[in-house]
Amino acid sequence: MADHTEVDSVSGTATTGHAWDGIKELNTPLPRWWVITFYITIVWAIGYWIVYPAWPTISSNTQGLLGYSSRADVAVELANLEKIRGGKMAALATASLADIEKDPAMLALARAKGKTVFGDNCAACHGTGATGAKGFPNLNDDDWLWGGSLEQIQQTLLYGVRSGHPKTRESQMLAFGKDGVLKPAEIVTVANYVRELAGLPTRPGYDAKAGAKIFAENCVACHGDNAKGNPDLGAPNLTDKIWLYGADEATLIETITNGRGGVMPAWEGRLDPTTIKAMAVYVHSLGGGK
């Protein structure tokens, strides 16, 4: 190996004998501390393999001398968390909805819990601020298709609307146009009549009397004589300022022609009863609750 020990004249360092395009590589060894640290890491790794789970076996893995398991750690942490929350959540589980709202500590807990769960499960349709969108009710206002009391909100949460749950809520807005019950001209007339009920401007020259007649024959069963709606049937109040799908003539014509059938999933079985309770209190406290 004597031919490798050429010495670079400038630095006085031996070269490795490798050269690229006339540039020679100096044989500068790694600093000793670096090499020692590197060896220590190797020794450390071997020790780590022995004391911690490391190597995969056919169906499992080596368990390690410490018997460490991250799953067991998580289980312990979750158990601790349950212990910390334990009493409070248990109190929430047994208290009635009205009592929860009266107790500041329980109310704060239910609201905090509800807010988190709302973000995970409800915000996709109702929005992070529960403001809803076209076809998805705003939960901050006081207009409730199925009622805004604590119990009514809880029931909607548990069983949903047109969710397929045996106890689900089901409303029947017919497709008056599609099913041939009303002719297009009648639909335009009744749409304008509904706008008049809500105090909105109507198309010039529309026949109010004919509108009233069509409404009385087709709509009062659900929406009531005075068009104030019926929370038992999920029929909206047509005289107020809040419209789930919009109150302009075109939208109303579409609604009457094709009907509406929004879906709210049932949360029973997906969320535990205490969580649904907390959700009901949270939604109620958004401000629209009755």
Place this chain on the structure above:
Amino acid sequence: MNQTVKPDDLQPVDDYGPLYEAHKKVYPQSVSGTFRRIKWGLMGFCLGVYYFLPFIRWNRGLAAPDQAVLVDLPNQRFYFFFIELWPQEVYYFTGLLIIAAIGLFLMNAIGGRIWCGYLCPQTVWTDLFYAVERLIEGDRRERMKKDASSDPMKLERISEIVLKHSIWLLIAWWTGGAWVLYFNDAPTLVKELVTFQGPMLAYIWIAILTATTYTLAGFMREQVCVYMCPWPRIQAALTDEWALNVTYRYDRGETRTSVKKAAELRALGQPAGDCIDCRQCVAVCPTGIDIRDGAQMDCIQCGLCIDACDTVMTKIGRPPRLIAYDNDINIHRRQEGKPPVYKLVRARTVAYAAIIAVVGGAMVYKLATRSLLDVNVLHDRNPIAVKLSDGSVRNAYTMRVLNKHGFDRVIAIDIEGPANAIVHVVGADSVTPDRPMIVVGRDQTEELRLLVTAPAENNPDKSIPVKFFVTDIGLGVVASAADNFVSP
């Protein structure tokens, strides 16, 4: 009148060495004198405050901590004698930091690095560690001899070293221990710590601070001041020509000569320097510098060289303070035969003192007039406003009511804003429908959801100001917060 010597004529310091020199161990010699006494006194005072302050009690009534100075992190409170601060009042600490910074500047403008020489924890603990070392291993010469000895492994020497490090570790451990006492009830924590039932965090902090004190004061010493501390660099930029610094009066000292030769020269009526080059000022210096090289960054201006030099001057019958707190202006005035002038009142010192007074005054005023009932209001952003079925508009707010009193209070909430607006508090114990009342526990914050509804006929068509009032029914104290009411 002594021979005139300009600073430029002094022997230049070796400026051509490497940027980082291998550590040369410093063996400061013991010294006695005015400045040494001041240092002992300040060391005793500073360490006494640090080590024993957590044990002072202060009665705050039932269910409140009775430790005079306590940082209560879990409950987010800071107690300082009669003052109790909440996280919302963290600006007091900003004020304290400003005062501390300007105080440092003021010290610097008056007497240079007073902080470094007398008050800095690094100086105080290093000084204490040196005292222990001197007590066990002897003074400068003995220590140098022992370290240089070719046969260091004698039993006596080993026991000395073990004893020294044990005492150092003991001091360091106490230092770390005292730190954690500021964060928990001191007597309880001490009991828990010695029975090994204290919180893990406390042990970790004690370990960290024991290790840092032991390392910084026992081994790194002046290296901390010279290489780690930013203050010497900043200080050099903040000082001015009037600041009194530890100064070698070269006008009087040069040319250095022996006692005998100086006496001969004086007998002939010729000028002779007072410095006899005995190097006592170098021997006692804790950073190992020669003050006669002039002002330098490594000098922490502790004044020990003044004491050393005064001792020598007294011995050889020359006037003291050849090294003194002085400045170049006065050296030049003396050379010109004028009396020295010490200007403490300058634009700089006046400005610093004024800033300290203003900030301090503002803090005292704020503290004296601080309310024990506070309210913050935050407008809901999502949604910003809600239209109700009858056309009225509602805005929601999150209100925080802070009761800093030591008793529960009944609070009524009123608003002033949109006409005929109704305020509703979710979960409130209302007595009258539109005047919600809540109970806020002692020393507690209550977070409330507020719904303000303005009727349709009074709908403001834009954002209008709204003011919230919380009234303590018992004491009649009112606090308020302003926000806006928005229409969609």
